[in-house]
Amino acid sequence: MLDLLWNGLVNIAQWKYLLPLFAGTLIGVIGGSLPGVTITMTVIVVLPFTYGLDPLAGLAAMTGVYVGGSTGGLIACCLLGIPGSPSSIATTFDGFPMARNGEPGRAIWLGVWASVWGGLLGALFLVFLTGPLAAIALEFGPWEYFSLFVLAMAMVAGLSESSLLKGLISTAIGLLITVVGHDPIGSVPRFTFGSAFIGGGFPFLPVLIGIFAFAQIMTDLEKLNSPRGEALQSPAGVRLERFSHLKVNLEIFKQPFLLAWSTIVGLIIGILPAIGGSASSVMAYDQAKKFSKTPNRFGKGHPEGIIASEASNNANVSGSLMTIMAFGIPGDAVTAVMLGAMTIHGIQSGPLFISQNPDIAYGIYAAYILAHPCMLLICLALMPLMLRVTSVRMAVLAPVVLVLCVVGAYALNNTMQSVYVLLLFGVVGYMLVKLGFPLAPLILGLILGDQIEINLVRAIMTDANPWLFLTRPISCLLLLAAASSVGLAIWQHWRHQTRMAGEEPDF
Amino acid sequence: MSIGRDGITGLILLAVSLFLLVKSFQLPSLPIVPVGPGFYPAIVLSLMAAASALLVLQDLLKRRTPAGASDAPRRNYRLVVIAFAIVGAYVALLPFLGFRIATVLFVGALQAALDRPRTVRQWVVLATIALGTAVMSYFIFERYLLVLLPRGAWTGF
Amino acid sequence: MARTLVTMAGAAALLAALSAPAMAQYPERPIKMIVPWAAGGDTDNIFRPFAAELQKHIGQPVVVANVSGASGTTGAREAKAAAPDGYTVYAVHDYIHLTFYAGISDVKYSDFEPICLVSATPSVLTASAKTPWKNWQELADDAKKRPGEITVGATLGSTSHIFPAMIEKAAGVKFKFVSYDGLAPRMNALLGGHVNLTDSNLTQKGKVEAGVLRYIAIASEKRDPEAPDVPTLKELGMNIVYEVARGIFVPKGTPAPVRARLEEGCVKATKEPSFAQAMKVQGTRVAFLNANDYAQFLARIDNENKVVMTDLGLIKK
Numbered sequence: 001m002l003d004l005l006w007n008g009l010v011n012i013a014q015w016k017y018l019l020p021l022f023a024g025t026l027i028g029v030i031g032g033s034l035p036g037v038t039i040t041m042t043v044i045v046v047l048p049f050t051y052g053l054d055p056l057a058g059l060a061a062m063t064g065v066y067v068g069g070s071t072g073g074l075i076a077c078c079l080l081g082i083p084g085s086p087s088s089i090a091t092t093f094d095g096f097p098m099a100r101n102g103e104p105g106r107a108i109w110l111g112v113w114a115s116v117w118g119g120l121l122g123a124l125f126l127v128f129l130t131g132p133l134a135a136i137a138l139e140f141g142p143w144e145y146f147s148l149f150v151l152a153m154a155m156v157a158g159l160s161e162s163s164l165l166k167g168l169i170s171t172a173i174g175l176l177i178t179v180v181g182h183d184p185i186g187s188v189p190r191f192t193f194g195s196a197f198i199g200g201g202f203p204f205l206p207v208l209i210g211i212f213a214f215a216q217i218m219t220d221l222e223k224l225n226s227p228r229g230e231a232l233q234s235p236a237g238v239r240l241e242r243f244s245h246l247k248v249n250l251e252i253f254k255q256p257f258l259l260a261w262s263t264i265v266g267l268i269i270g271i272l273p274a275i276g277g278s279a280s281s282v283m284a285y286d287q288a289k290k291f292s293k294t295p296n297r298f299g300k301g302h303p304e305g306i307i308a309s310e311a312s313n314n315a316n317v318s319g320s321l322m323t324i325m326a327f328g329i330p331g332d333a334v335t336a337v338m339l340g341a342m343t344i345h346g347i348q349s350g351p352l353f354i355s356q357n358p359d360i361a362y363g364i365y366a367a368y369i370l371a372h373p374c375m376l377l378i379c380l381a382l383m384p385l386m387l388r389v390t391s392v393r394m395a396v397l398a399p400v401v402l403v404l405c406v407v408g409a410y411a412l413n414n415t416m417q418s419v420y421v422l423l424l425f426g427v428v429g430y431m432l433v434k435l436g437f438p439l440a441p442l443i444l445g446l447i448l449g450d451q452i453e454i455n456l457v458r459a460i461m462t463d464a465n466p467w468l469f470l471t472r473p474i475s476c477l478l479l480l481a482a483a484s485s486v487g488l489a490i491w492q493h494w495r496h497q498t499r500m501a502g503e504e505p506d507f
Numbered sequence: 508m509s510i511g512r513d514g515i516t517g518l519i520l521l522a523v524s525l526f527l528l529v530k531s532f533q534l535p536s537l538p539i540v541p542v543g544p545g546f547y548p549a550i551v552l553s554l555m556a557a558a559s560a561l562l563v564l565q566d567l568l569k570r571r572t573p574a575g576a577s578d579a580p581r582r583n584y585r586l587v588v589i590a591f592a593i594v595g596a597y598v599a600l601l602p603f604l605g606f607r608i609a610t611v612l613f614v615g616a617l618q619a620a621l622d623r624p625r626t627v628r629q630w631v632v633l634a635t636i637a638l639g640t641a642v643m644s645y646f647i648f649e650r651y652l653l654v655l656l657p658r659g660a661w662t663g664f
Numbered sequence: 665m666a667r668t669l670v671t672m673a674g675a676a677a678l679l680a681a682l683s684a685p686a687m688a689q690y691p692e693r694p695i696k697m698i699v700p701w702a703a704g705g706d707t708d709n710i711f712r713p714f715a716a717e718l719q720k721h722i723g724q725p726v727v728v729a730n731v732s733g734a735s736g737t738t739g740a741r742e743a744k745a746a747a748p749d750g751y752t753v754y755a756v757h758d759y760i761h762l763t764f765y766a767g768i769s770d771v772k773y774s775d776f777e778p779i780c781l782v783s784a785t786p787s788v789l790t791a792s793a794k795t796p797w798k799n800w801q802e803l804a805d806d807a808k809k810r811p812g813e814i815t816v817g818a819t820l821g822s823t824s825h826i827f828p829a830m831i832e833k834a835a836g837v838k839f840k841f842v843s844y845d846g847l848a849p850r851m852n853a854l855l856g857g858h859v860n861l862t863d864s865n866l867t868q869k870g871k872v873e874a875g876v877l878r879y880i881a882i883a884s885e886k887r888d889p890e891a892p893d894v895p896t897l898k899e900l901g902m903n904i905v906y907e908v909a910r911g912i913f914v915p916k917g918t919p920a921p922v923r924a925r926l927e928e929g930c931v932k933a934t935k936e937p938s939f940a941q942a943m944k945v946q947g948t949r950v951a952f953l954n955a956n957d958y959a960q961f962l963a964r965i966d967n968e969n970k971v972v973m974t975d976l977g978l979i980k981k
Contacts, residue, residue: 037652040703041652041654042652044653044703045651045652045653047712048716051716138852138855138856139856140856141853141856141858142858165558165561165562165565166513166562168554168558169520169555169558169559169562172524172551172552172554172555172558173555175551176524176527176548176551176552176555179547179548179551181734182734182735182737182768183544184843184845185537185540185544185820185843186537186540186544186820186821186843187734187735187737187763187766187768187820187821188534188535188537188543188544190531190534190544190545190548191527191530191531191548196741199734200733200734200738201733201734203733217590218587218590218591221583221586221587221590221621222582222583222584222586222587223582223583224583224586224621273848273849273852274849323852327851327852327855327871327876328870328871329848329851329852329855330704330848331848333702333703333704334704335704336702336703336704336705336848337703337704339704340704340708340709340712343709343867343945343946344709344713344942344945346945348869348870348873349870350868350869350870350871350873350874350876351870351871351874351875351876352870352873352874353870393622394621394622395617395618395621395622396618396636398590398617398621399613399614399617399618399621399637399640400614400636400640402594402613402617403610403613403614403640403641403644404644406597406598406601407606407644407648407654407656410654410656410657411648411652411654413730413731413732413733413738414654414655414696414698414729414730414731414742415731415738415742416601416602416657417738419598419601420598422598423594423595423598426591426594427591430587435512435513435516436513452547453547454843454845456547457540457542457546457547457843458842458843458844460541460542461540461541461840461841461842461843462815462840462842462858462859464541537820538977538978539820539841540820540843653725653727653728654727654729655694655696655727655729
């Protein structure tokens with residue numbers, strides 16, 4: 001196995017593979033850093049080039065896009081307070097405050113290095129444990145998925161700062177948003193009131209960008225006291241701090257447990273199809289907060305939050321590569337496109353893929369590993385330029401960012417519908433923030449909403465016996481974990497409340 | 508006992524969730540699916556209704572410090588409303604003017620609204636940024652990301 | 665503010681005047697091909713190579729736009745609403761008939777002008793390796809003993825539902841359908857043994873060779889050379905041929921010369937050997953029909969689907 005991997009690495013290190021890998025990673029980082037440009041969109045850009053190329057060159061480019069995109073998202077998170085791609089949502093929670101506190105460089109590099117280490121740690125699992133881990137993933141039937149999602153929601157209930165109740169309502173609003181439109185089972189229109197606009201439903205990405213982008217930009221605008229006030233500066237402050245890569249790495253390795261656990265969370269979510277990087281980022285963030293000695297500092301620029309989110313979303317990539325390597329089943333749109341590229345070259349995917357095509361399989365492993373140093377180099381080269389964003393005036397930054405959001409929403413589905421959804425949820429998001437509702441639970445509700453429903457109904461359709469949720473061992477374990485997670489959150493909250501009196505949020 | 512902002516929010520959410528809850532029971536069900544399309548929404552809505560009711564209760568029971576005496580910075584809601592209006596106009600006009608024209612106008616208008624230029628030079632900078640944003644984003648998306656951006660129904664451009 | 669508005673209005677008027685549409689030789693700008701399903705799905709994998717071939721023969725970029733959502737209905741609505749100028753084409757398959765009769769969509773195939781039929785993908789009844797059945801006979805016997813207990817993963821009201829339902833009717837058995845939207849989730853559930861059967865196609869051959877899936881029967885006219893061991897349903901005594909037919913539409917009202925130009929491109933594109941190769945790896949055959957034949961084909965298929973949906977009690981319209 002090690003010699004196969006070694007051969008793979010040597011193979012990929014040739015220019016004909018290294019160049020597409022590097023180019024893919026570069027495109028991925030840039031695409032990821034633009035709010036609204038998803039990794040899927042970026043990987044499709046690379047697709048036509050792969051038709052003519054040697055299959056491995058094309059796959060290397062796509063792997064590069066995947067890795068680069070998962071990291072690139074953090075740049076917009078830290079500098080603009082808007083997730084560059086959905087998989088880096090939770091990086092916004094601490095990365096942006098840290099950047100605002102005058103340390104944008106530290107925030108970004110913590111994220112980049114955490115991505116590198118999380119990704120490489122994930123590579124270990126990818127190379128050595130793909131078979132067994134993917135086999136466990138198959139054991140997840142609708143019951144297990146449902147219970148896992150209940151656990152995820154229970155975990156995030158604890159994320160709400162001020163009020164557990166508002167966190168709960170936020171979650172419910174998130175779930176409710178996914179209910180609107182045609183139902184996922186029989187396509188019955190729900191709560192549409194005969195409107196074709198509502199009937200199209202509210203797709204995840206425009207809702208997400210709408211909520212984050214408008215909530216951020218509009219709360220910044222209200223601080224501009226007069227249109228010609230002196231406060232007309234960019235979100236993240238102008239001064240650039242000095243930071244050292246050594247210090248950032250020490251910060252990460254000071255807590256090996258945090259890094260390892262975030263990686264594992266990302267990996268698990270990655271292996272299970274249909275959940276994706278956005279959920280892994282939020283869940284790892286929540287875990288970090290639960291285990292932290294300093295949970296109160298989360299949300300205010302705590303390095304642990306950035307490390308957890310970024311390590312997990314890169315490990316997520318290695319997880320989702322596992323299912324296509326082991327079974328030829330894509331877990332998300334990006335791996336679906338990769339699988340399509342393999343098929344076009346006549347490579348038979350499936351359980352025999354690794355043994356029948358070892359040079360391609362280990363080539364993909366090697367490309368995944370080498371994409372990380374490539375990504376690091378690209379970030380080193382781009383960062384001085386990217387950090388300049390922090391010195392752009394708000395009056396210029398706001399319209400440009402909003403145009404990007406609009407184009408991104410449009411490009412997602414090539415319809416204006418998504419743009420209208422973006423605007424609608426821009427207003428909703430801004431109002432929710434003003435009313436003191438936390439966004440994290442809402443986002444998780446939004447990510448998991450239709451999956452919870454689908455799996456619940458599937459379970460019932462497969463077998464009408466409701467006790468299966470408790471008699472199937474994995475499902476039962478997950479539900480128990482959910483119950484204890486709620487208990488812990490209530491206890492933590494109660495302790496927190498007794499220490500400090502509640503305050504009215506300012507309006 | 509008086510009602511605060513949370514209480515009003517809670518009441519609105521409660522009303523919305525109860526209204527939708529009624530609606531969810533009226534949804535038609537399919538013969539081959541044992542639970543109808545209203546099954547899951549009803550669970551979510553009940554949860555939301557309960558939580559909203561609790562929020563109202565919590566708000567009513569809360570001891571209130573006398574209002575006023577807030578030391579929060581004055582907030583410029585006028586600018587927020589203007590910004591939302593400009594974005595709204597942009598989104599509404601986009602399919603009619605086409606992406607390129609609408610974007611130039613939008614970037615120019617929002618910039619001017621946030622930071623009104625005073626000298627000719629500042630106007631030139633503003634126009635350059637507006638044109639540059641439209642041209643750059645058009646090229647990136649149309650040429651490299653293969654996304655055909657909306658063309659204007661009125662302008663054909 | 666007022667000054668800006670005046671400037672804006674002036675600029676808009678000027679630009680509108682400059683860009684008065686001049687009808688030149690079609691096509692003079694890129695063509696958008698609406699694929700109503702997500703990137704990386706079967707339909708996407710079939711139309712992307714087709715778009716590349718069409719582009720070669722029509723002389724302008726053909727850009728695939730994935731407009732997914734609501735069982736393909738979002739894309740259908742978008743295509744119906746598009747300007748009938750030939751710059752928006754719609755990549756369609758049999759779901760258009762089903763979603764209409766199931767009452768999911770208000771868009772009908774007759775809202776469009778057909779251009780050509782491109783490909784046909786035979787459905788294959790596929791079983792999980794965790795089930796005991798080695799062939800159709802064992803499956804049918806077991807199904808007769810346990811009516812309504814054998815689970816089938818399907819997108820309800822779509823091709824993957826109709827195909828097993830036709831088998832149900834022909835063989836006089838009763839399955840239990842579980843909602844799994846899309847081939848990838850169905851494969852996951854089938855491999856994990858969470859459903860027993862599903863509709864798939866020859867792209868899943870690798871899994872069959874590895875022994876984690878079993879092909880039970882194929883719904884083509886003759887056995888497929890790619891999988892010569894798999895019997896056809898006709899051999900097994902069921903008169904079912906079920907192929908997912910994919911073709912190209914344009915919105916109603918598109919001028920005849922434009923349609924002719926597209927049809928001509930279509931003829932040449934489907935004749936390319938590279939396209940045949942691309943379809944072979946998708947478990948699909950190239951099945952060209954010109955606009956007239958395709959129109960008749962559609963009318964026939966639509967009627968057939970209406971009958972099937974009525975039989976199944978799924979019809980709402």
